[in-house]
Amino acid sequence: MSRIAPLSGFPELLPAQRVVEREIIASLSRTFELHGFANIETRVVEPIDRLAKGGEVDKEIYVLQRLHAESGATPELGMHFDLTVPFARYVLEHAGKLEFPFRRFQIQPAWRGERPQEGRYRQFTQADIDIVGNGELAFHHDVEVMRVMVEALDALPLPPVSFQFNNRKLIQGFYRGLGIADVTTAIRMIDKLDKLPPGDVAELLVEQAGATPEQAATCLELATIRVADTSFVERVRALGVRDDLLETGLAELAAVIEGCASATSDRVSVEANLRIARGLDYYTGTVVEIFMSGYERLKSVGGGGRYDALASDGKTTYPGVGVSFGVSRTLIPLIADGLLTGSRPVPSAVLVAVGDEESRSASVEVATALRRRGIPCELSANAAKFGKQIRYAERRGIPFVWFGRPDDETGEIRHQVKDIRTGEQVDADPTTWTPPQEDLRPRTLTTTHEENQ
Amino acid sequence: MSRIAPLSGFPELLPAQRVVEREIIASLSRTFELHGFANIETRVVEPIDRLAKGGEVDKEIYVLQRLHAESGATPELGMHFDLTVPFARYVLEHAGKLEFPFRRFQIQPAWRGERPQEGRYRQFTQADIDIVGNGELAFHHDVEVMRVMVEALDALPLPPVSFQFNNRKLIQGFYRGLGIADVTTAIRMIDKLDKLPPGDVAELLVEQAGATPEQAATCLELATIRVADTSFVERVRALGVRDDLLETGLAELAAVIEGCASATSDRVSVEANLRIARGLDYYTGTVVEIFMSGYERLKSVGGGGRYDALASDGKTTYPGVGVSFGVSRTLIPLIADGLLTGSRPVPSAVLVAVGDEESRSASVEVATALRRRGIPCELSANAAKFGKQIRYAERRGIPFVWFGRPDDETGEIRHQVKDIRTGEQVDADPTTWTPPQEDLRPRTLTTTHEENQ
Numbered sequence: 001m002s003r004i005a006p007l008s009g010f011p012e013l014l015p016a017q018r019v020v021e022r023e024i025i026a027s028l029s030r031t032f033e034l035h036g037f038a039n040i041e042t043r044v045v046e047p048i049d050r051l052a053k054g055g056e057v058d059k060e061i062y063v064l065q066r067l068h069a070e071s072g073a074t075p076e077l078g079m080h081f082d083l084t085v086p087f088a089r090y091v092l093e094h095a096g097k098l099e100f101p102f103r104r105f106q107i108q109p110a111w112r113g114e115r116p117q118e119g120r121y122r123q124f125t126q127a128d129i130d131i132v133g134n135g136e137l138a139f140h141h142d143v144e145v146m147r148v149m150v151e152a153l154d155a156l157p158l159p160p161v162s163f164q165f166n167n168r169k170l171i172q173g174f175y176r177g178l179g180i181a182d183v184t185t186a187i188r189m190i191d192k193l194d195k196l197p198p199g200d201v202a203e204l205l206v207e208q209a210g211a212t213p214e215q216a217a218t219c220l221e222l223a224t225i226r227v228a229d230t231s232f233v234e235r236v237r238a239l240g241v242r243d244d245l246l247e248t249g250l251a252e253l254a255a256v257i258e259g260c261a262s263a264t265s266d267r268v269s270v271e272a273n274l275r276i277a278r279g280l281d282y283y284t285g286t287v288v289e290i291f292m293s294g295y296e297r298l299k300s301v302g303g304g305g306r307y308d309a310l311a312s313d314g315k316t317t318y319p320g321v322g323v324s325f326g327v328s329r330t331l332i333p334l335i336a337d338g339l340l341t342g343s344r345p346v347p348s349a350v351l352v353a354v355g356d357e358e359s360r361s362a363s364v365e366v367a368t369a370l371r372r373r374g375i376p377c378e379l380s381a382n383a384a385k386f387g388k389q390i391r392y393a394e395r396r397g398i399p400f401v402w403f404g405r406p407d408d409e410t411g412e413i414r415h416q417v418k419d420i421r422t423g424e425q426v427d428a429d430p431t432t433w434t435p436p437q438e439d440l441r442p443r444t445l446t447t448t449h450e451e452n453q
Numbered sequence: 454m455s456r457i458a459p460l461s462g463f464p465e466l467l468p469a470q471r472v473v474e475r476e477i478i479a480s481l482s483r484t485f486e487l488h489g490f491a492n493i494e495t496r497v498v499e500p501i502d503r504l505a506k507g508g509e510v511d512k513e514i515y516v517l518q519r520l521h522a523e524s525g526a527t528p529e530l531g532m533h534f535d536l537t538v539p540f541a542r543y544v545l546e547h548a549g550k551l552e553f554p555f556r557r558f559q560i561q562p563a564w565r566g567e568r569p570q571e572g573r574y575r576q577f578t579q580a581d582i583d584i585v586g587n588g589e590l591a592f593h594h595d596v597e598v599m600r601v602m603v604e605a606l607d608a609l610p611l612p613p614v615s616f617q618f619n620n621r622k623l624i625q626g627f628y629r630g631l632g633i634a635d636v637t638t639a640i641r642m643i644d645k646l647d648k649l650p651p652g653d654v655a656e657l658l659v660e661q662a663g664a665t666p667e668q669a670a671t672c673l674e675l676a677t678i679r680v681a682d683t684s685f686v687e688r689v690r691a692l693g694v695r696d697d698l699l700e701t702g703l704a705e706l707a708a709v710i711e712g713c714a715s716a717t718s719d720r721v722s723v724e725a726n727l728r729i730a731r732g733l734d735y736y737t738g739t740v741v742e743i744f745m746s747g748y749e750r751l752k753s754v755g756g757g758g759r760y761d762a763l764a765s766d767g768k769t770t771y772p773g774v775g776v777s778f779g780v781s782r783t784l785i786p787l788i789a790d791g792l793l794t795g796s797r798p799v800p801s802a803v804l805v806a807v808g809d810e811e812s813r814s815a816s817v818e819v820a821t822a823l824r825r826r827g828i829p830c831e832l833s834a835n836a837a838k839f840g841k842q843i844r845y846a847e848r849r850g851i852p853f854v855w856f857g858r859p860d861d862e863t864g865e866i867r868h869q870v871k872d873i874r875t876g877e878q879v880d881a882d883p884t885t886w887t888p889p890q891e892d893l894r895p896r897t898l899t900t901t902h903e904e905n906q
Contacts, residue, residue: 004546004766007530010498012543014550015491015557022492033800033894034824036831038468039475043576044497044562045463048520060519066566067501067514067531077460078520090465093457097467099798099848101834104468109497113519123496138835140813313457345552347486360593371487378489381554382591395552441486 009122011328016397017335019342019442021125024156024331025107028127031152032105035144037129040104042086044111045077050089052078060112062122079111083128083324088311091132091318100134100318101141107327121328127152130322132310137319139252142286142306143259149302149323150260153290154268157340157446158330160293161301164226164273165256168283168305170249171274174222174236177243181210190223191277194299223275229261230254232272249285256286284308288323292330301330343443344397349435350377350417351393352402357383359404362413366404369430375440377402390420399439402428462567462575464781469850470788472795472895474578477609477784478560481580484605485558488597490582493557495539497564498530503542505531513565515575532564536581536777541764544585544771553587553771554594560780574781580605583775585763590772592705595739595759596712602755602776603713606743607721610793610899611783613746614754617679617726618709621736621758623702624727627675627689630696634663643676644730647752676728682714683707685725702738709739737761741776745783754783796896797850802888803830803870804846805855810836812857815866819855822883828893830855843873852892855883 006012013021029039051061063075080086083106091098107127114120129148131141146163153161171190175183186209193201198220205216218239225232233250253272260270278287285306292301304323311318334340350370352363360379367377378398380389386403393401400417403425407414417433418425459465466474482492504514516528533539536559544551560580567573582601584594599616606614624643628636639662646654651673658669671692678685686703706725713723731740738759745754757776764771787793803823805816813832820830831851833842839856846854853870856878860867870886871878 004542006546007496007498007500010496012496012547013494014547015493018491018493021494034827034829036799036801036829038471038799040468040471041466041474043460043463043465044564045460045576047460052520062517063520064515064517064532064566065528067505067516075518079517089457093459094465094467103799103831111497113517123498133834140810141834144832346489346491346556348489357593374487376487376489378556379597381586381594 007122009120011121011123011332013335015345016342016442019345020335020340020444021327021331023444024327025125025127027155028107028152028325028327029105031155032129032148035103035148035151037103037105037148040087040090040106041108042080042083042090042106044079044109046080046086046089047076048078051081051085060114062111062113081112082110083108083126084130084310084322087128087130087132088318088320092311092313095134095313095316095318101131101137102133103129103131105129109328121332124326124328126324127327128304128322128324130310130320132318132320134318135316137321139255139285142252142321143256145304145321145323146256146286146288147260147263149290149304149325150263150268150270153302153325154263154265156267157444158267158292158334159295159339159448160266161268162291162293163260163268163270163288164276164291165253165260165271165286165288166274166276167249167253167256167286168277169245169285170236170253171222171277173243173246173249174239174241175219177241177246178215178218180205180215180219182208185209186211186219187277188279190219190275191279193223193275225274226271228257228269228271230257230272232274236274252285278303278305282307282309286321290323290325295330295333298329298333301326339447341445341447343445344399345442346378346396346398347376347442348378348396348398349375349439349441350400350402351389351396351398352377352379353386353389353404354380354383355403355405359383362404363402366402366415366430370402370433373431373434375435390418393420397442400435402430462573464574464576464785466788468798469795469895472798473788473793473897474780474784476897477780478578478580480608481560481605481778481780482558484608485582485601488556488601488604490556490558490601493540493543493559494561495533495536495543495559497532497562499533499539499542500529501531504534504538513567515564515566534565535563536561536579537583537763537775540581540583540585541771541773545764545766548587548766548769548771554584554590555586556582556584558582562781574785577779577781579777580780581757581775581777583763583773585771585773587771588769590774592708592738595705595774596709598757598774598776599709599739599741600713600716602743602757602778603716603721603723606755606778607716607718609720610897611720611745611787612748612792612901613719614721615744615746616713616721616723616741617729617744618706618713618723618739618741619725619727619729620702620706620709620739621730622698622738623689623706624675624730626696626699626702627692627694628672630694630699631668631671633658633668633672635661638662639664639672640730641732643672643728644732646676646728678727679724681722681724683710683725685727689727705738731756731758735760735762739774743776743778748783748786751782751786754779792900794898794900796898797852798895799831799849799851800829800895801831801849801851802828802892802894803853803855804842804849804851805830805832806839806842806857807833807836808856808858812836815857816855819857819868819883823855823886826884826887828888843871846873850895853888855881 061078189204202216205211283305287305289300290302302325306321310320417428655669658664736758740758742753743755755778759774763773870881
């Protein structure tokens with residue numbers, strides 16, 4: 001068997017790159033847990049009829065079949081394409097054993113059988129948080145869940161990210177108050193503003209959503225409002241539309257912006273952007289899309305919102321609010337561009353040199369003493385010359401090499417440890433010596449775009 | 454949509470059970486990293502021709518196809534059914550970017566399209582460690598990798614486990630030295646000893662492997678040798694067979710037993726068991742199967758060995774040695790039997806009560822102060838009576854409830870924290886108070902079978 005080509009759309013990380021991904025996932029998990037979100041993992045398959053309910057996404061589903069299934073057998077299972085559908089099913093299946101409101105985070109891959117392009121993968125990892133209620137879910141959870149994701153992304157070594165919020169009630173109420181005949185179609189047309197010029201969208205609003213040219217112009221005016229504080233409330237009111245649902249939407253959006261404001265930083269900003277609609281039909285209030293500075297070509301790196309019916313079993317409806325962060329979507333380009341790297345490809349902080357194969361067990365003892373105190377280490381694969389063993393460590397990025405050699409005079413083992421970056425070599429005791437904290441484990445190293453050029 | 458039935462063969466954990474699984478995975482990862490093993494994750498799909506190479510396993514493969522693929526399109530991708538095949542492919546694909554010997558650990562699900570039974574799942578998580586060399590791999594890595602898994606399982610809250618070692622060179626050399634015509638078939642027949650009585654196996658050795666009745670009896674005698682030390686060497690020699698390969702196998706097996714001995718404990722034992730063969734053809738030296746006390750019905754909960762050709766690209770051969778632990782296979786029954794449980798289903802150590810909705814932001818401030826010092830907490834979903842909020846915490850297993858109430862005399866907020874298990878309530882400062890270490894995070898609680906009855 002000869003060279004192996006990568007499979008398009010299925011990115012795989014080298015060990016040092018995986019250090020970055022694991023650290024990001026650990027950091028996200030830490031923030032989510034500080035806020036009381038419980039981790040779950042769902043199986044990766046769902047019955048196809050459950051996956052296909054979304055309608056337009058069904059083309060992208062991978063279905064599963066046993067290689068030697070009876071010919072003509074109908075496949076019944078497909079791979080999940082997001083973490084929302086399996087979570088909704090999990091809530092229904094296990095509802096009797098969960099406490100509501102139920103906060104969960106889920107960091108798992110999902111699969112789409114689509115043609116891959118940059119930022120789109122056939123297998124990709126997402127990090128989702130949701131809060132789901134049994135029958136009802138107070139609005140303050142919208143603020144809570146969004147703020148948690150703001151804090152979670154603020155803790156990551158990413159380029160600046162921006163949370164762009166809107167509210168479906170605000171848009172719907174505004175369109176209704178304005179007197180537009182087909183509100184749903186109008187929202188779908190406004191959603192095309194990132195692909196079409198405003199003039200074309202105005203025409204579509206007239207042709208498809210039954211708006212007058214004046215109404216279309218007002219819709220576009222609403223969509224241009226984009227501010228980092230709650231001043232949008234007055235600007236919307238200045239457009240002269242009155243509607244109860246609009247008022248609720250304004251109040252909710254203002255509460256989300258205010259609730260997240262104190263968590264913002266140089267890394268994470270928050271805005272009300274009244275053209276954000278999110279195509280998915282199930283959103284009913286808060287909506288958000290997350291963008292990353294310098295990576296606008298990826299479109300959003302995350303998003304979510306409020307859905308008054310995440311799941312329903314006919315008797316009980318489970319409303320939810322959640323937000324998803326595209327781990328692969330964000331990291332793969334940052335790693336490829338060299339902005340994030342692992343400090344070394346192995347966990348080992350120390351390479352314990354081996355003097356000769358007969359004394360390998362003495363080196364094992366040194367390693368055992370170091371590991372007992374939480375210091376990752378490995379032994380040289382063979383008893384080569386020490387210079388060769390140092391190069392062995394160098395190639396792996398291992399910062400320290402440990403030598404135990406019989407003293408020329410006394411014959412006793414003399415232990416020394418060498419920092420191979422500085423060349424400094426000192427006497428050391430395997431039961432007490434500790435590397436500097438920053439060398440103990442591989443870390444994520446960050447470079448900015450400017451430094452990278 | 455009405456009630457949802459679980460999908461047979463796809464076990465899913467409730468949040469408190471997932472606490473156990475995550476802790477087990479974190480513990481395994483910790484041990485593997487202390488020994489310098491780097492983590493990787495491979496994509497879950499492989500080209501079908503790569504998965505099907507094993508021959509007899511191809512029936513169990515799940516293949517993937519886009520739901521709306523052209524009819525008659527041949528599926529090209531299948532889900533991996535273990536972590537060895539994808540690891541071998543990863544080594545070949547990325548060989549130029551890896552340092553050898555390459556130590557990796559991998560903890561991921563695998564999938565098999567088989568009929569589920571106890572201990573067998575269609576989706577199951579495995580933890581694999583392997584060391585792979587480029588062209589060559591010294592034998593001492595056999596000892597290393599087995600000892601690492603002994604230490605890893607010793608750190609887990611499991612019933613006692615036993616590592617049963619053998620060596621393919623020992624068996625092959627013995628059979629060859631004995632003069633058996635068809636050594637490969639003889640090994641396959643001996644492997645049936647766990648299903649058939651010895652007499653039947655003896656007959657098969659005669660009928661299928663061309664052994665004389667005397668040779669068959671000697672083979673069975675070899676297979677009965679099972680000791681916890683290196684005394685097997687003398688017992689094998691006493692059978693009177695002489696062969697160079699046998700001598701190598703004896704020396705290797707003795708080295709593995711000795712190398713692991715100092716890591717054994719009440720929880721983990723190590724034995725030479727000369728009837729262990731492992732059916733898979735690719736093993737060439739050390740072989741191991743791991744059993745768990747009280748769960749013999751699961752057969753082995755792990756296994757592995759030495760393979761002189763894990764992978765090959767035609768020019769270079771990559772020998773390897775590894776061992777796999779069945780995380781799902783072990784945990785799902787232990788959790789189902791109530792031997793392992795999570796101490797609570799939520800990460801929160803503290804529920805911050807909410808006096809009324811107007812003061813929710815004051816409760817947010819308390820929570821923020823606690824989280825800043827790494828204390829997971831959540832707020833009450835609503836400003837119910839305090840008794841109700843305490844029961845809200847109780848149902849989630851949250852040990853502490855935080856109250857901030859205006860003092861009757863001064864009007865200043867008086868902070869108090871209540872341990873709802875003891876009822877003790879004390880004044881506390883959100884910037885300094887810390888729960889006892891054992892309450893900070895959910896833990897795994899263990900019960901023995903005896904306590905459970």
